[in-house]
Amino acid sequence: MNYNLMRTKPTTYRFWNQQQKIAPYLFIAPFYILFVVFMGYPLVSSLVMSLYEMRGFQSRIFVGVGNFIDLFKDPIFWKSLRNTAYFAAGTLTLQLPIALLLAILLNSKFVRGKNILRLAFFAPVLVAGVFVAIIFNLVYDQRAGLVNQEFILFGKEIGWLNEENYVMPAVILTGVWQWAGFNMIYFLAGLQGIRQELYEAAAVDGANWWQAFLHVTLPSLRPVIAFVFVVSMIGSLQLFDLPYILTNGGEPADAGSTIVMYLYKNGFQFMRLGYAATIGWVLFFIIAVISIVQLKLLGIFRDE
Amino acid sequence: MFRLPIDAESFPLGKGPMVMLVLFLVSTLFIFGRSEEAGENLEFWIFANTHYEEYQARVPIFEAQNPGINVQLINFGNTMHDKLLAAMLSNFGAPDLVEVEITSIGRFLKGAIDEVGFVDLRPRLESEGWMEKLVVSRFTPWSYRGKIFGIPHDLHPVVLLYRDDLFKAAGVEMTEVETWDDFIAAGKKATRDLDGDGEIDQYAIVLDRRTESDYFSLLLQQGGGFFDEEGNVIIDSELAIETLAFFTSLFNEHEIATPVYGTWHGDPSNFAAMQDGKILSILSPDWYVGILKSQVPQMSGKWKAIPMPAWHPGGRRTTTRGGTMIGMTTQCTNPDKAWELLKFTYFDRPGLVNRYETTRIIPPLKSAWDAPIFKEPDTYLGGQPLGDLFIELAPDLPPRYQNPYWSEGADLLNDAIFAAVTEKQTPREALTELAEKVRALIAKDQGRWGEL
Numbered sequence: 001m002n003y004n005l006m007r008t009k010p011t012t013y014r015f016w017n018q019q020q021k022i023a024p025y026l027f028i029a030p031f032y033i034l035f036v037v038f039m040g041y042p043l044v045s046s047l048v049m050s051l052y053e054m055r056g057f058q059s060r061i062f063v064g065v066g067n068f069i070d071l072f073k074d075p076i077f078w079k080s081l082r083n084t085a086y087f088a089a090g091t092l093t094l095q096l097p098i099a100l101l102l103a104i105l106l107n108s109k110f111v112r113g114k115n116i117l118r119l120a121f122f123a124p125v126l127v128a129g130v131f132v133a134i135i136f137n138l139v140y141d142q143r144a145g146l147v148n149q150e151f152i153l154f155g156k157e158i159g160w161l162n163e164e165n166y167v168m169p170a171v172i173l174t175g176v177w178q179w180a181g182f183n184m185i186y187f188l189a190g191l192q193g194i195r196q197e198l199y200e201a202a203a204v205d206g207a208n209w210w211q212a213f214l215h216v217t218l219p220s221l222r223p224v225i226a227f228v229f230v231v232s233m234i235g236s237l238q239l240f241d242l243p244y245i246l247t248n249g250g251e252p253a254d255a256g257s258t259i260v261m262y263l264y265k266n267g268f269q270f271m272r273l274g275y276a277a278t279i280g281w282v283l284f285f286i287i288a289v290i291s292i293v294q295l296k297l298l299g300i301f302r303d304e
Numbered sequence: 305m306f307r308l309p310i311d312a313e314s315f316p317l318g319k320g321p322m323v324m325l326v327l328f329l330v331s332t333l334f335i336f337g338r339s340e341e342a343g344e345n346l347e348f349w350i351f352a353n354t355h356y357e358e359y360q361a362r363v364p365i366f367e368a369q370n371p372g373i374n375v376q377l378i379n380f381g382n383t384m385h386d387k388l389l390a391a392m393l394s395n396f397g398a399p400d401l402v403e404v405e406i407t408s409i410g411r412f413l414k415g416a417i418d419e420v421g422f423v424d425l426r427p428r429l430e431s432e433g434w435m436e437k438l439v440v441s442r443f444t445p446w447s448y449r450g451k452i453f454g455i456p457h458d459l460h461p462v463v464l465l466y467r468d469d470l471f472k473a474a475g476v477e478m479t480e481v482e483t484w485d486d487f488i489a490a491g492k493k494a495t496r497d498l499d500g501d502g503e504i505d506q507y508a509i510v511l512d513r514r515t516e517s518d519y520f521s522l523l524l525q526q527g528g529g530f531f532d533e534e535g536n537v538i539i540d541s542e543l544a545i546e547t548l549a550f551f552t553s554l555f556n557e558h559e560i561a562t563p564v565y566g567t568w569h570g571d572p573s574n575f576a577a578m579q580d581g582k583i584l585s586i587l588s589p590d591w592y593v594g595i596l597k598s599q600v601p602q603m604s605g606k607w608k609a610i611p612m613p614a615w616h617p618g619g620r621r622t623t624t625r626g627g628t629m630i631g632m633t634t635q636c637t638n639p640d641k642a643w644e645l646l647k648f649t650y651f652d653r654p655g656l657v658n659r660y661e662t663t664r665i666i667p668p669l670k671s672a673w674d675a676p677i678f679k680e681p682d683t684y685l686g687g688q689p690l691g692d693l694f695i696e697l698a699p700d701l702p703p704r705y706q707n708p709y710w711s712e713g714a715d716l717l718n719d720a721i722f723a724a725v726t727e728k729q730t731p732r733e734a735l736t737e738l739a740e741k742v743r744a745l746i747a748k749d750q751g752r753w754g755e756l
Contacts, residue, residue, distance in 0.1 A: 055753045056415010057392050063752065137566060141573040143582070144565075162514070162563060248567035251514040252722045268386045269711045271411040273393075 046277040053274040060274070067278035077279065079254050080262040083168055083243075087258070088236035090172030091179075096232060099180045100225075103187035104217075118188070121181030129178075133245035136174045137161070140246075161247060167255040171243045178242075179235075183228050190224030191217070226298040230291050237287050240264065259283050344638060346645055347376045347399035351384035352628065354594070354663050355403060355457075362655050366648045373641055388412075392421035392633070400636040401646055404454060406445050406627035410710030413448045422453035422631040428643060429455070434651070439668045444533075444703040446629040454629025455650050456668045458591070461622045461697045462521055465593070466585035468608040468686070470494065470506065478585075478610055484550070487613040491560035494584050507562035510583040511554065512569060513725040516717045517625060518587055523547045524702045525623035526615055530717065531707040537746070539717065540739035548731035552724050563725075575600045587612065589625040590694050594664040597684050604684045609693055622697035624704060666694045673698075713742050 050067055052060040071077050102121055106114050124132070139146045140160035148157055160170040194217065202212045218225075240260040247256030249265075259279060267276030350356045356379035363375045378399070380387055385408040391398035392412070398421065404412065413420055429435050429452060435443075439459055446454035464478075464487075471478050474494040481487050491508030498505040511518045523529065528543040538544065554561035562583065566573035569592065577583050579600060586592075588609070596603065611621030630650055636642050649655065656667040657675045666678075678691030707713070720734035729737070 053749075053752065054414070055749075056419045057421055058395075058415065058419040061753050138572060141566060141576075144573060144576055144580075161567060246567075248514065251567070251718055253719045265711075265715065268389055269408075269411060269715070271389070271414045271708075271711075 046280055049274055050277040050281050051274070054271060056271075063274065067275050068282070070275065071278050071282060076254055076257065077259075077262060080250075080257040080259050083254075083256065084237055084239060084258045084260075086168045087172055087175065087239055087243075088233055090168070091175055091232050091236045092229065094172065095176045095180050096183060096228060098176060099183035099228070100187050102180065102184040103191055104213075106184070106188055107191040118185075121184055123181065124178045125182040127178070129241040130245055132174060132178050133242050136170070136177075136246060140170050161256075162252065164253055164255040167243075167247055167252070171239075171246060171256060174242060174246065175236075175239075179232070183232065186224055186228050187221065190221045194220040222298065223300070226295060226300050229298065230294050233290055233294060234287055237283065237290075344372055344641065345374050345376055346401065346638065346642055347378065348645065349384055349388065349399040349402040350377060350379045351381060351403060351405060353379065353381070355628070358655070358659055358662065359649055362649065362652075362658075366645060369648075370641065370644065373645075375645060391635070395635070398633040398635040400638065400642040401630060401632055403457065403628050403630050406629075406704075407710070407714060409446065409454070409629065409706060410708050413453070413706065413708040415708075417449050417451065420448075420451075420453060421634050423634055423636065423639065424451040424453065425455060425632065426450075426452040437651075437670060439670065439698060439701060441701050441703045442624075442627070442668045445627055445706050446631075448706055448708070454631040455646065457628040457630060457650065458626075458665045459668050459694070459698050459701060460589040460591060460624050460626045461666065461694050461701055462525075462587050462589045462612055462625055463609040463622065463693060463697070464585055464612050465588040465596075465607050465609050467581070467583075467606055469606065470581055470584050478608070481610065481613055483617055483619075484613045484615060488554075488558050488560065491554075492558065495560045504559070504562075506582055506584055508560040509554065509562075509585045509587075510564055510569070510574065510577070511551070511561045511587075512564045513555065513722055514564070514567065514718060516714050516721060517569070519548060519551045519721050520714075520717070521587055521623045521625045522551060524704055525612060525620055527620070527702060529703075529705055530710065530713050531705050533703075533705050535705075535707055537713075537739050537742050539713070539742070540735045545732050545735055548721065548724050548735060551721070552727075552731060555725050556727065570595055570599070572599075579603060587623075587625075590664050590666050591626060593684070593690065594662070597664070605686045607685050608688055609685055609690060611693070611697055620700050620702065622700055624701050627704075660691060664690070666691065666698060709742060709746055712745060713738075716741055 051062060051064055053063050053067065054060050105111055106118055106121075111117070127135075140148075142148060142157060142159045142162055145160070147160065158166055160166045198216045198220065199212055202216050207215065238260055239258045243250065243256040243258055244261050244264075250257035250261055260283070263276050263279040263283070266272045266279060348359070350359065356377060359377050363377060367373060367375060384402075385404065388398065388402055388404070389411070412422065438456065442456040442459055443452055446452060446456060464481075466478050468478065471490065471494050474496065476490040476493050478490065481490055487508075494506065494508045495504060496506055497503060520530070523544055526543050526547050528538065528541060528547060530537070530539045532538050555563070562577075564574055565571060565577040565582075568574075569586065574583070575596075578586075579602070588596075596607070612623060614621050630646055632639060632642050632646065650667075651669055653669070653672045653675065656669060656672045657677050659665055659667065660675075660677055666673075673695045678695055679689050680691070681687040682690040684690075716738050720729075720738040723729040724731045724734045
């Protein structure tokens with residue numbers, strides 16, 4: 001009946017025909033509109049901005065690659081880059097192995113109270129970074145802090161947030177406390193996805209626990225490890241709020257300054273938006289190169 | 305019977321998500337469905353909670369006096385300055401009135417003077433005779449190239465707060481201290497290892513060596529600064545070098561100063577050290593007394609105050625630290641009404657008295673100073689009339705000249721102070737290097753776009 005109706009009204013028929021062509025584009029339009037407005041346009045505009053420098057609020061001057069040249073000669077940028085790399089290295093060598101270890105423990109048959117432990121290890125990530133920084137400010141206090149109360153026993157009072165050499169270790173340890181439990185959940189999910197038959201087959205072949213770990217667990221976890229590695233690396237390179245509050249803006253002597261913190265300072269405190277955009281693009285290239293290299297080394301691009 | 309096109313059972317994701325969706329839609333309608341109040345709006349942005357609370361209580365009075373005006377107070381907290389920067393950059397969305405903090409104002413003054421996002425208030429101030437009624441030196445942080453972009457909220461004179469009980473126990477009468485030399489002598493007696501373990505348990509003074517706060521206060525007291533009135537960099541002057549040498553000597557040579565516990569003077573660990581009697585004195589602006597009162601009320605009666613020790617007998621006994629201004633943005637749509645609101649919040653005597661009551665902040669309006677509250681004994685200071693002391697010092701406040709390069713300069717100054725105190729550089733090396741860096745920065749900008 002409806003079919004007849006459509007045949008008798010050519011306009012309606014044309015509309016149905018047309019909308020079939022348009023509809024798919026309409027369905028995907030929200031993503032593309034949002035992407036262009038909030039990602040595409042800012043990306044292009046920040047690239048353009050990196051070639052200019054602001055002259056107050058209303059006008060700007062074209063400086064070409066001047067900002068990039070300045071950046072590579074800027075000692076605070078290099079210090080921030082070193083600090084950021086230090087944090088990333090600390091995250092990958094300390095935080096991720098701890099996360100994997102916790103996941104293995106919670107996946108084993110011998111540990112009791114798994115749900116409570118899982119919640120306990122995961123809970124720090126629910127705390128906003130600002131609060132974590134405030135709490136750890138007290139924990140690292142030179143005289144009365146929780147950490148030093150222990151270290152004083154060994155005869156040394158460490159100025160965690162007051163001596164240049166200890167600032168980044170303090171930030172790394174805080175990062176471990178906050179994020180190890182979060183990464184543990186990824187590893188746990190990965191471990192639970194490994195087929196039990198593989199372990200049974202390994203046992204039949206006479207493999208001990210360590211051999212099973214090396215030859216069954218780790219290879220099976222490869223995609224998860226790759227994911228956690230890359231995400232953690234990107235997160236580390238974007239580090240900002242934790243050291244910003246913990247070290248009161250990177251002090252002393254920029255020992256706690258990171259790339260994003262330096263970007264923020266230039267953009268918002270010094271009103272050097274062109275320079276800040278330049279730092280942003282350099283950071284983007286660093287992240288892109290490291291991520292591609294990591295994924296390649298971990299064999300993610302290989303066909304299985 | 306009327307049936308909804310969809311019911312809980314047939315909703316694709318089940319009952320729970322459907323309830324969430326309904327709640328989301330209802331609350332959205334509720335939030336966006338509220339009608340705007342009729343009349344003219346004045347938007348006023350604030351970053352400090354105490355200010356916000358004060359204005360919240362006082363704005364209804366202003367609205368009653370000015371029918372048809374709705375004042376929207378928005379407290380953005382610490383992110384306010386960044387939001388203001390974005391609004392001024394995009395030339396859209398800035399409030400009519402806004403309060404700006406002293407270390408943040410510099411960046412708003414970059415570029416051509418005509419492009420600054422604040423209205424020059426000098427004509428209004430002069431035509432209504434306000435300049436004479438306020439402490440003139442307090443306009444310097446908010447002025448640049450002859451224009452006044454903000455009205456001072458405060459004076460922030462600094463005094464020396466000290467533990468009378470503990471200094472007396474060390475045989476020192478602090479009221480006799482007049483100069484910094486006197487203070488060093490007193491400090492050496494009071495800085496002590498109480499339990500004989502070889503570690504010093506109480507220090508005569510706590511100073512911040514990570515940031516410019518204490519050093520710069522001392523430099524201003526000397527009559528120095530980072531920039532002079534014409535915008536020249538003077539941080540490598542002999543005065544600045546001598547002051548930094550003095551500052552470092554309190555830590556290294558005389559060993560009577562301890563670095564601030566935690567990251568700044570308002571850190572909980574610093575308050576803990578005060579309560580434990582590890583810190584015997586502190587350079588305190590008026591607002592810091594307000595913080596102490598709210599954060600460590602249990603120390604009531606333990607502190608006393610004297611004017612800061614002078615550099616030379618008969619010299620200046622105070623300095624200034626911190627500050628806030630109120631400015632009118634160039635995006636303001638009703639400047640006359642905004643000016644009335646500005647005057648109501650900054651020049652109204654009952655309001656200023658009320659402000660002192662809660663925050664201990666001394667107003668720059670001289671005619672408010674004879675209010676009885678400033679003479680009242682302060683129980684937190686063992687009955688000493690603190691307001692009176694601040695007011696006595698107020699006319700002697702040093703000027704603090706503002707400059708668009710203050711943010712960059714202060715950031716590098718922090719590093720220079722730390723390098724000098726930790727003896728990585730001499731005060732002369734640290735400040736000379738700093739001054740060269742800032743001069744190079746300014747020269748580079750001027751080379752790019754010429755003199756502004």
